[in-house]
Amino acid sequence: MNPLSNCKNIYFIGIGGIGMSALARYFNTQGVKVAGYDKTPTDLTLALEAEGIKIHFEDDLNQMDKEATVIVYTPAIPANHGELNYYKDHGYLVVKRSDVLQWITENAFTIAIAGTHGKTTTTSMTAHILRHTGYGCNAFLGGIASNYGTNFWSHEQNVVVVEADEYDRSFLKLSPNIAVITAVDPDHLDIYGTAEEVVKAFGEFSDKIKVGGTLIQKKDTHFTTNAANKTVLTYAYDQSAASFHTINLKVVDGSYHFDLVHPKGVLKNIVLNMGGLHNVENVTAAISIALSLDIEEEKIIQAVAAFAGVKRRFEYKVKTPSKVLIDDYAHHPEELNALISGIRSIFPGEKMVLIFQPHLYSRTKDQCDGFVASLDKADEVILLPIYPARELPMEGVTSEMLLNKMSLSNKKIMSKEQLFDWAAQTKDKLVVMAGAGDIDVCITKVQEIFTQKV
Helix, strand or coil, rough: CCCCCCEEEEEEEEECCHHHHHHHHHHHCCCEEEECCCCCCCHHHHHHHHCCCCCEECCCCCCCCCCCEEEECCCCCCCEEEEEHHHHCCCCCEHCCCHHHHHHHCCEEEEEEEECCHHHHHHHHHHHHHHHHCCEEEEEEEEEECCEEEEEECCCCEEEEEEEECHHHHHHHCCCCEEEEECCCCHHHHHCHHHHHHHHHHHHHCCCCCCCCEEEEEEECCCCCCCCCCCCEECCCCCCCCCCCEEEEEEEEEEEEEEEEEECEEEEEEEECCHHHHHHHHHHHHHHHHHHHHCCCHHHHHHHHCCCCCEEEEEEEEEEECCCCEECCCCHHHHHHHHHHHHHCCCCCCEEEEEECCEEEHHHCCCCCHCCCCCHCEEEEEEECCCCCCCCCCCCCHHHHHHHCCCCCEEEECCCHHHHHHHHHHHEEEEEEEEECCHHHHHHHHHHHHHCCC
């Protein structure tokens, strides 16, 4: 029996997380009483509270909901958390976000987008296309879709579009009808141990696709899968050998114009109003899903043109003739490479200042050489201290470690306060801020400074 069938009260520990908040919004729309804890207030928790969800910000047994029948927690919560341990010690049903997604999706037509990078944008693009064309879906996103200002929406159509997270092997609890795999680069080695184990997990995920389903993978991603029980298709923005690929790509006023070749013909005159060549590839994957669902081609083209992007994914925070500030979630070397190449394609010849906050000590250590190579592609780099998230410090693993290995001469480390002073003085036109920690707080301040100067 599905544990959610009689759920009247549900409680989230870590409710302010992007994935957790989407689930909280889902249950709130279902008439379930939702409450939760998070460490600090954010714009997202304020939005949840405005929607009627009760949230507190102290680990306090007196404020927790003891009437809840399902407790959902994020692995980022420390093991000594008082509320979490109370629920565990007193016989409550305590589960992870991935368990809840499994229960929600098991009886739905599920479209799951996985990959070590690119999955949030691709998921958001896919859900937007299905919504804009009238096909309809329930969307669980790992980012805030700019068109709708939310990471969740519902629809009477029993179709779910969901971001399939590889962290903690969560995606192995899903059994999709259609799955996309965007990348299988080494990441989360604190969980997997080796790059080979990461690849193996993506193969296991692809084998979770229901019999008769479809796997759409980025061309040149390599993992072992059972192709006998599913349709396997590939996509790429510039490889003619892929089942879905772009041709005639050009940049017009900061937007990408292209045609898309697919197994049944050519989709012409597509316009993507979002920066980054990697996002051309992401939208190619999203369009391939829509075509696989037999959505009308003209409606797909209109939906893509209307896509306004995802918060913190190649997001323009300032865009004037004299100043450009771009915000991006990139926190892996390959994501930084894609971000930088995308910026170069739109702003050729312009000096690029990259402000980067490394995320996690383990990732910084494991991907050190990759980060150094990526950062060296900018013209000037400002590093912030490492954002630890769930981790304790590792000896010798610091932003200084990256700085000392970089070949680029124009590089420095700053505190947040120093960064704001720099922003008030700089005359550089093109500034890019990237990272997955609390750099978004800095971005808001830098945006204010640049807006006042323009």
